[in-house]
Amino acid sequence: MAKLHRRREHAWRLALLLVASSLSLALADTCVPPPVSFPIVNVTLPDGNIRRGASVKVGQPPKEYSFLPNWGVNNTYLFGPDCPSEDFIHSAAACDTFRGGLYKPDASSTDAHPNASYVPAPDRFPAATYSLFTEKLTFDRFSLADVVLGRPLNVSKWDLQAYNPQHMLGLARGSTILGALSAAGRVLSSSYGFFWGLDGLGDRDQFPGSLILGGYDRAKTIGNGYTQALTPRADCPTGLMVLISDMVLNFRTGKDVSIFPGGNGGTALQACLVPELPVLIELPLDPYFSNMEKAIENEEVARSVGVDWWNVILNGSLPLYGGDLTFKLDSGLQLTIPNRQLIVPDRSINDDGAVTVNASRPVIRIDSLQSTTALSLPRIGRYFFTAAYLMSNPDAGKFTLWQANPVNDVDLVAVDASNAIVPTNSSCTPAASSGSGSGSGSGAAVTPTQDPQPAPASGLSPGAIAGIAVGAAVVLGALGLLAWWLIRRRRNNERGPEDAASAAPMASWTQGAQELGSPEQTKQGGSYAYYGHQEHPAPPPSEMPVPREHTISPGSVELEA
Incomplete structure (x- = not known):
């Protein structure tokens, strides 16, 4: 009996190898390149x-x-x-x-x-x-x-x-x-990843960003991301609506000061992410920007008409704020904008086409909404993405925000129309x-632009359908032979070397759905956004786990004073 058991075990191992080989053949004609x-x-x-x-x-x-x-x-x-x-x-x-x-x-x-x-x-x-x-x-x-x-x-x-x-x-x-x-x-989808990078004045305050189509750069994310539904509207065509529960000035003395009403967040501020805009945030003058001016003991004297278009110019004759600015989102995500990404010299293009800086005109990367724009929906622009990483998938109707990780490592992952991560082959x-x-x-x-090397790939092309059909036939054939061999061996051991009296039954095998991984998991909850005395139901955020382990660098980039 022990000898028979060993033979059966060997046969099962052989069948599993045949199955794995057949599946590899079935997928050999598929191809999903990196985004x-x-x-x-x-x-x-x-x-x-x-x-x-x-x-x-x-x-x-x-x-x-x-x-x-x-x-x-x-x-x-x-x-x-x-x-x-x-x-x-x-x-x-x-x-x-x-x-x-x-x-x-x-x-x-x-x-x-x-x-x-x-x-x-x-x-x-x-x-x-x-x-x-x-x-x-x-x-x-x-x-x-x-x-x-x-x-x-x-x-x-x-x-x-x-x-x-x-x-x-x-x-x-x-x-x-x-x-x-x-x-x-x-x-595979209309998904995209966006990180503006660091865009300060000195070399230490500069770092490349990226726009990824068809996925995102996982290496540029830290920890768990927060996923919520896209909510397109006339004043937010991107559909990237967020709720800001607080904005806090982080002074170098260690003191934190909220610019929201009540000093501790007050009501949430609704805003639209528009990643290409040359601004950190468009902030209503009353009460938010006025509170900021009082806290940093400075004032608006002009607007930039250069690279940071229509951002506020502070009074350069007064001491400049040297701390950071932290955003607290209703989802639970907190992001800190370092001072050297928050306040920069005014940059403009001269008649020779060169970009020049004017240190006597310090720009705080905020557009104060006042007068005719006072009740406009605030928009969050590119400089928010010096500290945040965005992945949006219009096909799936979802987007995710992470804390950004400004490292040289690159880990491009493809995302399909259902928001699932799909293995790629470069x-x-x-x-x-x-x-x-x-x-x-x-x-x-x-x-x-370079000769591709032959290698197995992943995805579904027309040839893949034929490959899968061939692979399935091989699998079923292998399992059928295995079933016939096992029955024959059992009858030989039980009744001797006489012919089998009936045909072996056909074995069947059903492949379960393969879990490829998804950049999100659902989290229950709900909230309401308040702006302009209107109440808007906001979709519940969800937390997006990091699908792999990677080295995590400090969240806010520490820059020298």
Whole structure:
């Protein structure tokens, strides 16, 4: 009997190996590459000047331009060769830097026109104010050809001012760039990750950020994130609504002072996250910004008309506040903005196109809402994301905020339309689907920028369906042979070497659903947001656990005084 038991155990092990091998074969034709990353850095423009933004390479040969993501438009817009200017820009070189570098179609061999039948995605800009063209976009591991872009011609009715001055990566629900990447098999969902990085004055106060399409950078997150539902509304097209329960000034003496009514948080302040805006927060003058002015013993004397557009200029003849600012969100997340990301010298673009600083005009990165904007919904902008990391998934209707982790490590993870994390393979080359949103009529051609190495991958392509069918047949066949062998061995041992009297029954095997992991878990609760004497039910936040262990650096970056 012991010998029979060992034979059965050996047979089961053999069957399990066959099953594992068959599943590997079934998945061998699938491919989920890592999400697409745009570094947010101080981009060196074609004319040699510098502009911080998302680095995008356009044309052939590729030229690097400084873009800003824009969640209010669908199309991707590239300025050039002409530079629609604003009243406060006084030279061609300044306009070049202001827009993020001007595209020169004559210098690119891949500039072309879309098909006449191509219908652009609808946008809030009048159709007569821009034209369409196609170009090649180059990424780290691949390039996309014939991507349809918009060329701004007249922006006088776009109402951009300097809130959205640069080339735009349109990321609204009809995003053409996400459509092209999806058709090329490069993203599984419309999810994105965003971290502005550190954007202070000195080298120690600078750190690259990133915009990730189709997932997020897990290495840039600390601890548990907080997930809640997207709630799009007319005054918050991103749907990224948050409740601020308190904002606290952290003085160097160790004293903490709330700027909210009552000194301990008072009622919650509702706000909309708009990551591209050049501001930390738009804060109502009464009572919040007035309370801040009293606490730091300073005052507004002007507004910036430079890089930090319309942020408050403090009185430089008075002592400047040297502490930090902590946001406490209703979800439970607390984020501290270090002083060197909060108060900076005024930065502007001179007539040579260079960015200059004026230390006599200290900017606190807050837009005080007053007069005609006093009752506007406050918006939280890019400088909030010097301390926070955002992952939003419009397909799943959810977004998550973490404390940001400014480290050089990179851990890109793909997220599907259900908000689940999906394993990726950086060596695979996905097959493009027919029709990519390109205007060329043939779909955006995908070209690897380096030769992919053969390796197993993960995801579902048309070939994967056939692979899974073959794998399933092999599995069932292996289990059927195993069942026949076991019955035959048992009868041989019980009745001797006589033939079996009946056929062996067919074995069956059902694969359970594989738990790939999800960047969230639900947390019960509810709250109400108060603003402008209106009560708005807010979706309950939920806590997003870190799906892996990683080295955690201090939450707020400690910068020298």
